[in-house]
Amino acid sequence: MxxxxxxxxxxxxxxxxxxxxxxxxxxxxxxxxxxxxxxxxxxxxxxxxxxxxxxxxxxxxxxxxxxxxxxxxxxxxxxxxxxxxxxxxxxxxxxxxxxxxxxxxxxxxxxxxxxxxxxxxxxxxxxxxxxxxxxxxxxxxxxxxxxxxxxxxxxxxxxxxxxxxxxxxxxxxxxxxxxxxxxxxxxxxxxxxxxxxxxxxxxxxxxxxxxxxxxxxxxxxxxxxxxxxxxxxxxxGDDASEVPELRLPHAQSTTMVELRQLRPFHWSKPMDLTLYKGEIVGIGGLPDQGQKPLLRLLAGLAPPKNGETVTLDSEELPVGSAVAVAQKGVAFVTGDRDEVVFVRRPIRENMLAPFLAMRGRKLPDDQTLIAALAQLSTRYSSLDAPMNSLSGGNQQKILIARCLLLNPKLIVAEDSTKGIDVSARNDVHHLLREMAHRQDASVIVTSSDDLELAELCDRVLVMENGAVIADLRRAEGRLTTEAIVSSYMRQKKAA
Ligand SMILES: Nc1ncnc2c1ncn2[C@@H]1O[C@H](COP(=O)(O)OP(=O)(O)OP(=O)(O)O)[C@@H](O)[C@H]1O
Ligand SMILES: [Mg+2]
Missing domain, CATH: 3.40.50.300 (P-loop containing nucleotide triphosphate hydrolases)
Known part of the structure; x- marks a missing residue:
């Protein structure tokens, strides 16, 4: 049949x-x-x-x-x-x-x-x-x-x-x-x-x-x-090979984020992490190895539990408050839209929500919103259309566009290209590199797709059981999908 x-x-x-x-x-x-x-x-x-x-x-x-x-x-x-x-x-x-x-x-x-x-x-x-x-x-x-x-x-x-x-x-x-x-x-x-x-x-x-x-x-x-x-x-879409590759040589010199004494799980040893300006860092590994607590702490979504401290651009980051962290220049893109999207509300409101939460931020006008959405070829009828009238990938593009509008110092992106089509994904990668290289922002990402980490990042840290077990750097020629996979598989076999 x-x-x-x-x-x-x-x-x-x-x-x-x-x-x-x-x-x-x-x-x-x-x-x-x-x-x-x-x-x-x-x-x-x-x-x-x-x-x-x-x-x-x-x-x-x-x-x-x-x-x-x-x-x-x-x-x-x-x-x-x-x-x-x-x-x-x-x-x-x-x-x-x-x-x-x-x-x-x-x-x-x-x-x-x-x-x-x-x-x-x-x-x-x-x-x-x-x-x-x-x-x-x-x-x-x-x-x-x-x-x-x-x-x-x-x-x-x-x-x-x-x-x-x-x-x-x-x-x-x-x-x-x-x-x-x-x-x-x-x-x-x-x-x-x-x-x-x-x-x-x-x-x-x-x-x-x-x-x-x-x-x-x-x-x-x-x-x-x-x-x-x-x-x-x-x-x-565009043929991906026609998208200009923006990958400037990246010198690790100026610190953007200094994270001290994070224990992703109560049993894990404390870990430290430094992110440099202009750098895109991926956090890889099998699912649920501590990636989420790490990103969530930086995004202000998980209260510090064990005396962790974070500085952003030499200033202490008030972790534990998403709004306070955002005020200091951290933008978060989630892979779980349910958490942050008002599905029945208009696109405009969803894009402005983080600006409204922060005092003293000038609201972008409609033209600015439209231009940001156009950069990602977002398909929508008008800024007044409710979020749930958009396809899944187009809703995700709204979240990325609003993050870029915030002009952040640090972008925390959790599976941010979930459901986004191949050519728009290339556009997102290009925009993130632009933020990093032209505006000296730092980007920290997780992805369920190891290939994406290998394509996008300057450096990938592989986590296992709350600890970093591998540090793979593009500059050293060590950043490939195979290297990411084999580092967590080897660890798994040894266990
Ligand atoms: N409930 C709805 N009300 C109005 N328009 C809708 C609704 N559901 C879908 N659409 C429109 O129909 C078109 C097709 O959407 P659909 O969700 O089928 O796309 P898709 O191919 O699944 O995309 P994606 O890869 O982003 O998931 C889009 O223009 C979308 O905005
Ligand atoms: Mg769909």
């Missing part, structure tokens, strides 16, 4: 999100759905899963039309989905999130609670998170939340799996878990639609590809027959 999109169009008021889109996914096939930010991929995913009804056209599953469009209809026809913006309830347990909506409840309570728990735990074991079944979802790391989203979709044993940007914040080790599940799903005759901006992942998982540009299908064919360059250009 195939999943077939027949001449699907979808409008949101005046916005034409999809126009006349047709493709087919056969049993055992994993089809890549590729395109720039705002090209219509999530809209396809939501129509296939009955979340949205198409404005025209129909979705066929075998000989049956997905009608009337509703999540229940799609589920009954065997469609499972993982949502780009997650469908989990943050203050429920991980286990309850997996089974909710799938096992009987009365007045919102599971009728057979212990059975429901057992089933949830068994599903979570498949994504190696069985031990977290009783945790609240909001206590998890971002990559873990996406694995729970996957377990929730797989719990219903779908025939057709729609995967929308599941891996965007997943570390290589987490992508490996997904890969195993996907493989078993396809081998048993299931099929999948896989959405990602990571080209190596498309090549690893998919045999066929549909490319969208401005809501229209511009290519449909066999993936091995097309080059990465073709894909990026068809999606409407």
């Amino acid at each position: 195939s999943l077939v999109f027949e001449k699907i169009s979808k409008s949101f008021g005046p916005v034409r999100a999809l126009e006349d889109v047709s493709f087919e996914v056969r049993p055992g096939e994993c089809r890549a759905l590729y395109g720039g930010n705002g090209s219509g991929k999530s809209t396809v995913a939501k129509i296939a899963s009955g979340t949205f009804a198409a404005t025209a056209g129909r979705v066929m599953i075998g000989n049956t039309a997905l009608a009337p469009a509703s999540p229940a209809t799609a589920r009954n026809l065997g469609v499972g989905i993982t949502f780009q913006e997650l469908s989990l309830i943050p203050d429920l347990s991980v286990g309850d999130n997996v089974v909710i909506g799938s096992v009987p409840t009365r007045y919102g309570l599971f009728q057979n609670r212990s059975k429901a728990r057992e089933m949830a735990r068994a599903e979570l074991e498949k994504v190696k998170l069985g031990h977290l079944a009783d945790w609240r979802v909001d206590a998890l790391q971002t990559g873990e939340k996406y694995l729970v989203e996957l377990a929730k979709a797989m719990f219903l044993k779908p025939k057709f799996l729609i995967i929308d940007e599941l891996t965007a914040t997943m570390h290589a080790s987490e992508v490996g878990i997904f890969a195993g599940l996907l493989d078993a799903h396809l081998k048993s005759g299931g099929s999948a639609v896989f959405v990602s901006h990571r080209l190596p992942e498309l090549r690893r998982f998919c045999s066929t590809i549909s490319v969208l540009r401005n809501g229209r299908l511009v290519f449909d064919g066999v993936l091995s027959e097309v080059s990465d360059k073709d894909l990026v250009v068809w999606a409407g």
